[in-house]
Amino acid sequence: RPALPAGLLANLNPEQYAAVTLAAEPALILAGAGSGKTRVLTTRIAWLLQTGQIGPGGLMAVTFTNKAAKEMVHRLSTMLPYNVRGMWIGTFHGLCNRFLRAHWKMAGLPQSFQILDSGDTLSAVKRVIKAMKLDEERFVPKQVSWFIASSKDDGKRPKDLPTDDGQARTMVEIYQAYEDQCQREGVVDFAELMLRSYELMRDHPEIREHYQRRFRHILVDEFQDTNRLQYLWLKMFAGTPGALAGREPAAVFAVGDDDQSIYAFRGAQVGNMSDFEREYRVRQVIKLERNYRSFGNILDSANALIAHNSRRLGKNLRTEAGPGEPVRIFESTSDFAEAQWLLEELQQLHRGGMARSETAILYRSNAQSRVIESALFNAGMPYRVYGGLRFFERAEIKHALAYLRLTENPNDDTSFLRVVNFPARGIGARSVELLQDAARASGRSLYQSVGALGGAAGTKLAGFTALVDRLRDATRGLTLREIIERMLDASGLINFYRTEKEGQDRIENLEELVNAAEAFVTIEGFGKDAVALPVDETAPGTIAAPLPGEPEAVAAVDLLPDAETGEILSPLAAFLTHAALEAGDNQAQAGQDAVQLMTVHSAKGLEFDAVFITGLEEGLFPHENSLNSISAGGNEGLEEERRLMYVAITRARQRLYISFSQTRMLHGQTRYNVKSRFFDELPEAALKWITPKQQGFGSGYAQQYQQAWQRGSGPGGMVGAGRNSGWQPAPAAPPSWAAPVPAAMRQSAAKDNGHGLRQGQGVFHTKFGEGVVLTLEGVGADARAQVNFGRHGTKWLALAIAKLTPIE
Ligand code: ATP
Numbered sequence: 069r070p071a072l073p074a075g076l077l078a079n080l081n082p083e084q085y086a087a088v089t090l091a092a093e094p095a096l097i098l099a100g101a102g103s104g105k106t107r108v109l110t111t112r113i114a115w116l117l118q119t120g121q122i123g124p125g126g127l128m129a130v131t132f133t134n135k136a137a138k139e140m141v142h143r144l145s146t147m148l149p150y151n152v153r154g155m156w157i158g159t160f161h162g163l164c165n166r167f168l169r170a171h172w173k174m175a176g177l178p179q180s181f182q183i184l185d186s187g188d189t190l191s192a193v194k195r196v197i198k199a200m201k202l203d204e205e206r207f208v209p210k211q212v213s214w215f216i217a218s219s220k221d222d223g224k225r226p227k228d229l230p231t232d233d234g235q236a237r238t239m240v241e242i243y244q245a246y247e248d249q250c251q252r253e254g255v256v257d258f259a260e261l262m263l264r265s266y267e268l269m270r271d272h273p274e275i276r277e278h279y280q281r282r283f284r285h286i287l288v289d290e291f292q293d294t295n296r297l298q299y300l301w302l303k304m305f306a307g308t309p310g311a312l313a314g315r316e317p318a319a320v321f322a323v324g325d326d327d328q329s330i331y332a333f334r335g336a337q338v339g340n341m342s343d344f345e346r347e348y349r350v351r352q353v354i355k356l357e358r359n360y361r362s363f364g365n366i367l368d369s370a371n372a373l374i375a376h377n378s379r380r381l382g383k384n385l386r387t388e389a390g391p392g393e394p395v396r397i398f399e400s401t402s403d404f405a406e407a408q409w410l411l412e413e414l415q416q417l418h419r420g421g422m423a424r425s426e427t428a429i430l431y432r433s434n435a436q437s438r439v440i441e442s443a444l445f446n447a448g449m450p451y452r453v454y455g456g457l458r459f460f461e462r463a464e465i466k467h468a469l470a471y472l473r474l475t476e477n478p479n480d481d482t483s484f485l486r487v488v489n490f491p492a493r494g495i496g497a498r499s500v501e502l503l504q505d506a507a508r509a510s511g512r513s514l515y516q517s518v519g520a521l522g523g524a525a526g527t528k529l530a531g532f533t534a535l536v537d538r539l540r541d542a543t544r545g546l547t548l549r550e551i552i553e554r555m556l557d558a559s560g561l562i563n564f565y566r567t568e569k570e571g572q573d574r575i576e577n578l579e580e581l582v583n584a585a586e587a588f589v590t591i592e593g594f595g596k597d598a599v600a601l602p603v604d605e606t607a608p609g610t611i612a613a614p615l616p617g618e619p620e621a622v623a624a625v626d627l628l629p630d631a632e633t634g635e636i637l638s639p640l641a642a643f644l645t646h647a648a649l650e651a652g653d654n655q656a657q658a659g660q661d662a663v664q665l666m667t668v669h670s671a672k673g674l675e676f677d678a679v680f681i682t683g684l685e686e687g688l689f690p691h692e693n694s695l696n697s698i699s700a701g702g703n704e705g706l707e708e709e710r711r712l713m714y715v716a717i718t719r720a721r722q723r724l725y726i727s728f729s730q731t732r733m734l735h736g737q738t739r740y741n742v743k744s745r746f747f748d749e750l751p752e753a754a755l756k757w758i759t760p761k762q763q764g765f766g767s768g769y770a771q772q773y774q775q776a777w778q779r780g781s782g783p784g785g786m787v788g789a790g791r792n793s794g795w796q797p798a799p800a801a802p803p804s805w806a807a808p809v810p811a812a813m814r815q816s817a818a819k820d821n822g823h824g825l826r827q828g829q830g831v832f833h834t835k836f837g838e839g840v841v842l843t844l845e846g847v848g849a850d851a852r853a854q855v856n857f858g859r860h861g862t863k864w865l866a867l868a869i870a871k872l873t874p875i876e
């Protein structure tokens with residue numbers, strides 16, 4: 069064995085040392101979280117290179133994420149005296165791309181082939197369905213796209229698929245037509261990268277032999293999450309034992325943890341581990357049992373939890389770090405109180421000297437991040453969301469906001485373009501171009517130019533503007549919550565995502581938007597009479613909630629008319645402003661020290677000093693979808709959830725917090741939660757239950773909310789009216805937002821307002837120009853008018869302030 073470079077191996081324990089310095093033969097490192105698997109893999113690469121057993125071109129390493137690949141390259145460059153950037157280290161997709169770039173001709177691709185992301189893929193599928201004149205209702209694009217991707221993931225081309233019945237035959241025909249189209253256009257989707265390179269290796273012995281001779285070492289991290297095609301692909305590069313005339317396969321160094329297999333729902337197969345062990349006649353299965361990441365109480369919790377899974381390859385973790393601090397369990401009254409507590413705890417950790425980037429908040433579902441983001445955002449705490457977009461930047465939320473904006477202002481061309489054909493209503497890119505030309509020529513908005521277009525395109529576009537008009541009329545006078553609910557339904561967004569294979573998450577986010585609106589502020593009344601019933605004291609545009617004993621209704625100053633123009637924001641407009649602000653560039657700048665927010669799935673492989681796992685409630689974590697997948701082997705779904713929880717726990721180095729909340733707004737309703745069964749599986753001795761300080765907990769808000777909640781309908785049922793049901797002051801007159809003002813009242817207002825305005829009247833405003841009065845409400849100093857200012861949109865104006873000149 070070559071001499072060991074000084075330093076490189078100094079800090080390894082005997083098992084790690086053995087793994088790093090294994091002879092060149094297939095090996096499986098099977099070890100729990102934080103035991104140094106990734107470190108061993110990286111060190112082995114450095115060792116192989118530094119001892120001259122292999123050149124940088126002679127090995128390939130596969131990681132799970134680009135982030136991990138980057139980190140590995142970075143670590144290697146600190147260990148080695150030369151440039152490692154050109155090495156074959158990357159994700160499966162990244163390496164496939166590289167491979168196909170080198171062999172484009174043989175792969176039958178143009179030299180500059182383009183890669184389709186999932187959005188591009190879907191629109192490509194749609195075009196095919198359209199060109200084949202098929203019914204999108206029967207052949208739902210998203211489902212077809214899923215079908216094509218999973219066929220490819222199984223290594224299947226159209227000719228390999230069954231075509232027994234009509235539907236199946238047509239699906240296969242679409243798949244074929246889609247392939248033809250991609251080929252014509254010189255593009256490949258993600259699954260194609262994998263399948264195409266696999267086939268190229270399979271069908272070209274000379275290429276196969278080249279690579280099999282070249283890569284004598286292949287190292288794979290997170291092996292438990294590889295799918296079937298990825299395993300077959302690896303076998304192509306490594307060579308299958310016995311099938312190689314007189315040659316040995318590459319030394320495949322597979323590293324994994326069966327307890328961290330969390331992608332079964334996407335086709336990952338833990339079975340690849342046992343197949344690998346058998347097919348490659350692995351003589352070396354190395355187990356690493358010492359954990360270097362976490363303190364004892366954290367590790368005990370992880371071990372005790374995962375012991376409840378039945379099908380395990382069996383291993384345990386120990387640490388020499390001592391018990392450390394107990395795992396803190398926090399029970400809150402609401403998701404808001406939970407977020408407030410997170411914030412305060414994070415601030416304390418930060419004050420105590422912990423970098424924000426060393427603190428992570430993990431959640432099971434993306435939709436959970438919204439309330440947390442809101443708390444951090446409002447407190448000015450920098451944060452970064454990984455493996456998912458921030459709430460207001462998610463595509464489905466942007467679509468929904470676009471509909472809401474059009475309701476406020478149909479001339480908002482950006483929103484118009486975003487949703488004119490989303491969900492698909494047969495308006496093609498060509499029609500939209502024609503419309504844009506017409507709008508440019510006349511200097512009007514897209515909405516206003518629809519009438520200029522004839523033919524089928526004109527009819528379809530007119531259908532869309534009619535939808536916008538209907539939506540505006542139907543939502544006039546409704547509460548914010550009702551407006552959003554109406555919009556979600558009428559726009560077709562909810563229905564659209566319902567037909568999507570992976571739409572559930574998006575539906576949850578859309579329903580969360582209803583909560584966001586509710587939490588933003590509940591407003592009743594108008595102008596200076598407007599009262600805010602704040603449900604989130606940190607939300608902008610609100611005043612403190614009425615404390616017990618104080619007047620119940622408080623003026624909402626931010627909703628006062630603009631001193632100059634007299635404009636009053638409607639609750640919807642105020643909410644949209646808030647949404648735009650939150651979606652802005654307030655996310656932590658690159659390099660800024662920021663709290664890390666991510667789903668448990670995207671936390672795989674990472675570690676932090678302090679970790680908060682939130683929402684430990686039955687139905688959320690474990691997720692309700694997992695609870696009914698009971699198969700012959702036991703409850704597979706639940707076991708995967710438990711592995712997920714194991715991954716979450718083992719991310720923490722020093723401090724671990726687990727929280728659950730008695731109530732949570734999810735799917736548009738308040739849910740009364742039972743705490744997660746996982747609590748019963750944690751060792752009591754390692755835990756410390758912390759509960760809110762008596763009454764005065766946190767920022768007063770939690771307490772108020774709790775009281776409101778107690779005054780409301782109480783546990784055991786749903787509170788349909790939302791979280792503020794206990795708050796409602798009893799205004800003497802029906803609030804104007806809650807119910808449309810009867811026509812008779814409007815008439816009298818029109819007479820008494822002293823401005824001589826009437827409905828349908830043309831008016832001139834110094835800032836907004838000419839407009840038409842749509843609605844008149846209120847009397848005297850409170851009189852207000854809703855005016856359509858064309859390009860400037862529809863606005864509410866306080867007539868006492870706004871200078872409106874009647875024009876005829
Ligand atoms: P996971 O399963 O979560 O991916 P892992 O097994 O890949 O975990 P690593 O991330 O490689 O574990 O290591 C966990 C932590 O322990 C890292 O901070 C690593 O630097 C440290 N570590 C590993 N081995 C040692 C060692 N021998 N001495 C000191 N620290 C170590």
Ligand code: MG
Pocket residue numbers: 105106107673
């Ligand atoms: Mg790792």
